[in-house]
Amino acid sequence: MPLKAICFIFIAMLVGACQANPVFFTKANKLIYFPECIDPTGLKVQWIGVPIEVLIKYNARAAIGVRSKTPAFGEYAKVLYNKDSLPHAQDEWIRFILYHECAHHTLGHLLPDYPPPSVPDEWVADCVAVRKLKTEKVPFAKIHILSRMYLKSKSDTHGDIEARINNMRLCYDSL
Numbered sequence: 001m002p003l004k005a006i007c008f009i010f011i012a013m014l015v016g017a018c019q020a021n022p023v024f025f026t027k028a029n030k031l032i033y034f035p036e037c038i039d040p041t042g043l044k045v046q047w048i049g050v051p052i053e054v055l056i057k058y059n060a061r062a063a064i065g066v067r068s069k070t071p072a073f074g075e076y077a078k079v080l081y082n083k084d085s086l087p088h089a090q091d092e093w094i095r096f097i098l099y100h101e102c103a104h105h106t107l108g109h110l111l112p113d114y115p116p117p118s119v120p121d122e123w124v125a126d127c128v129a130v131r132k133l134k135t136e137k138v139p140f141a142k143i144h145i146l147s148r149m150y151l152k153s154k155s156d157t158h159g160d161i162e163a164r165i166n167n168m169r170l171c172y173d174s175l
């Protein structure tokens, strides 16, 4: 079964192709709006909360984008997120993760013929996510603090944390 999974970890979405059909996390009586996400072939990304055991199979902890084509179910595009922990993270971090994962879908990183996960693609997804947060008036200082709280210090596919955060800052400042 041709299954592509990208972006393990904690990470997470896009702006352009994301609208309507919100996903909501319930958290302390607070609802967080999350817009629709559509991949380049027109597939609507589904948001599915799963137990940590499912994410660990992908070497992920918070969320991961997956896309597959099966004889039984046809094509699907999904973001699997940790239903037990992610809704309890700080709002801005939840949004960062979901925007990051959406970006992988909308940018085509999960399409069947696309190359394997790479640091440049992860950083592009980060860039999309922080720029989206900037449009939502989240200061970079907040993103910086949350990144230090939640990101792995080192990741084969996401690069060194300092370089990664620096990339986020450059993206944020250049919008």
Ligand SMILES: [Zn+2]
Pocket (backbone or CB within 6 Å): 006, 007, 008, 011, 012, 100, 101, 104, 122, 125
């Ligand atoms: Zn990623």
